[in-house]
Amino acid sequence: MEISLHESNQQIFKDICSNFISSLSSNMFTYGLGLMLLNQTHSALSFGIELAIGPIISLIFMIPIGNLVDKYPHKRILLASMLIRVVFLLFLAVTLNYFVGMLKFIPVIFFVSVNSIAVIFATTAYSASVHELVNENKIHQLSSLTSAANSFANIFAPVLGVGAYSLLGFQFFVWIEIGALLLSAAITVTMKFHYKNTYISKNVIQKKSQLVNFKKSLDYIAQRPLIKALIAIAMLLNFMFSSVNMGLPYIINTQLHLGNSPIGILDTFNAAGGLLAALLMNFVPDNKAKRSRIIAPLFLFGFYFLSLGTIFSLTTDLKSVNILGSITMFIGGLGISVLNITIQIHIQKTTPTVILGRVSSTMNTANTVVFPIGTLFFTFIFQKISNGALVYLICGTIWLLVTSLMASRLNTIIDTDSDLV
Template identity: 25%
Template sequence: MSEAAKLRKATFHLYTFTISKLISTFGSSVYTFGISLYVLSITGSAASFAINLICSILPRSLVAPFAGYAADSYSKKKLVILSQVASVLSVTGLLVYSLAFGLSLTAIYITTALVSASSMFTGVTFTSSIANLIDPDRIQKAMGFNQSAMSIATIGGPVIGGMLFGFVSMNIFLVVQIAAYIVALLLESTMNFKLFTNGTAKGEDVKQSLVKSLKEGAVYLKSNRVIMVIVTTAIGLNFFFSALMIGLPFIAVQQLKVESAHFGMIEAMIAVGMLLASIYFAMRKEVKFPLLFSKRAILVMSVLLGAIAIPLLLDLPYGMNVGYLLVLMFGFGVSNIFVNTPIGVMMQKDVEEEYRGRVFGILDSMCMAAMPLGYLLFGLLYDSIPAQYIVWGSSLCLVFLTLYMMRPSVMKEAYPELGQPVPNAPKFS
């Protein structure tokens, strides 16, 4: 295939990938919102809601390394299609069960776990395939479009879900998700997952045992200091920002007495910030020093985390509290994309093709595992320690972790040119 033809196909991938992600994520967002309200409405139990959340998170954490192994060992296109088919069949099974017997919590939990596991295979395979689908010069644009699609779905999904919940049955929510998965599947079936390849991936030609392959991936990860720093920092970031996920509703609703409608707006501002930042990255030129760029963004996020406690210290009017949290969450959304997008582009380019699936699988698994641990720890801490001390402590820990993991020696290894006396070169810290 000529270079011009490859670029045309890459352009097709760029928009097909974005539309596919938008439709499937939007359908999942509508379904997740509806099923969450349904579980709460029939049980009135936070524990039942928490179990469904665990059924969503735990399978993803457990299967991520296996998804990475599969992505490196088998046809990525076949893997994406099969995992999407598995998601369609899982939700269809719940729909058939509901029509025959009515919905039950057990059926919902099982379906949530199955969809969570299959979506992890889809996600890891797609993430490890971006550099194969898109030409190197437009990887940042692709990731910006991807984040934009997810942000739009995050904002719009609950809105549509809220409108539907009071007027239609849960079966309609299931049909919406099935339709979204099918459309995404049809779009993904048109993609060429071998468009850009350097020929180093083993793919389906050379098979290794699961254990040997995962060990090989772990050895590669340990041998690459810069990538190891990124993975370790990402795990710490997910863990300490569990303090935000637990602390924001606790501080806003319980302590500041923010009304539920206003709290929904506060949470939505995270997605708004992510959307605008994603559009910015889709339009701007590629970041020259992504690790340095992301380091500064993490430090900003750390400061914003500690700043959540300010309304607890000042006796501000209700409107100012809400306005302050709206601005703060918008900042979180922007800085989140400023961390993830440059690092994502860097990993797409720097991780060798034959290891991408396993590296992203290990990264997803470790980050997903850090979240429940953080939820449990910070949930207990907020019940026994003043909230401001928890967010300040988490903020400081994240600052120290970032400054240590991304210290000057690591920056020199990642960007040797930063150590050269080049005029106007950015300083690192």
């Protein structure tokens, strides 16, 4: 049954509301958790704990997550994920104060591990459910506007997170996150998922082993050269970006002694760049300038790293860091959003629905599995050197060299992939 235009618009509105609420609260919670750990442990790992644990969890559970998402109704998976996160947030709130100093990492690591499993299930289920929420012509709009909602939430999350932590402490974030999850769950209950007969009930997935079913996704990816190329690019890029995710707060707070406020300001402008890109992408046809929307951001990231390194090398002035850093983060956020939305829409539109969950799980795991390695590597580097800016200068130089060497090959791969789908 074809999903009507009216129902698709209603689903998009509900999805935007749910994503805005969950993104705002989740990012505020991440800020509160990171600041609490940084203040109590003074470890560069404080803002990298989720990056270190999440991808490991994703790798361990990659096969069952992909299979289960393609086996069970996505709505149930999304609701179960939210309720599990609520339960373990309560557990974190009760147990956290029994630990002090570096021991705070014990309950936090336990919570982040369980939370990561729930989030990965929900993310994979959502990626695989787009065909059940809107009709084919609305997938582009759903992806663009959902990304815009997430970016819009991320604009406010840093400032609200830093301010709320200073005024109310970490426990406040726990209750805000619980309330937001329950509200998002209530919105999800009202959404209608149009399941396909080939997807639920006595599916072939139930009759074969986990490994055999998951191998289908690997076989499919092996036939798509663009997917293989994007996975390889994402692994190297995410390794380098882990230096920004956990290193930027450490440089600003610990090495430059500029306090917490620049962290929130820079991340706000990063989200603003993502918001602008998502809004613009909503008006760009899916098949227009796809090549440029993949290759151009890759070159942009090299200049992004070099710019960060130059700023932190040349100035420790708070105003200069805020202004120049905000411009750089805005451009970086714009580039990553354009690339992510382009790839997401392409994969969702060209991958068969019955295997989309397993393909999404495989790609997400492959793309993020380097985060723990990068987080631990750059944690060691930042705590061993006094000039963190040098890390970004080296990353920028390496990335521009790699992108220049692979641009021609990637251009050919994009044409080849277009012929296959």
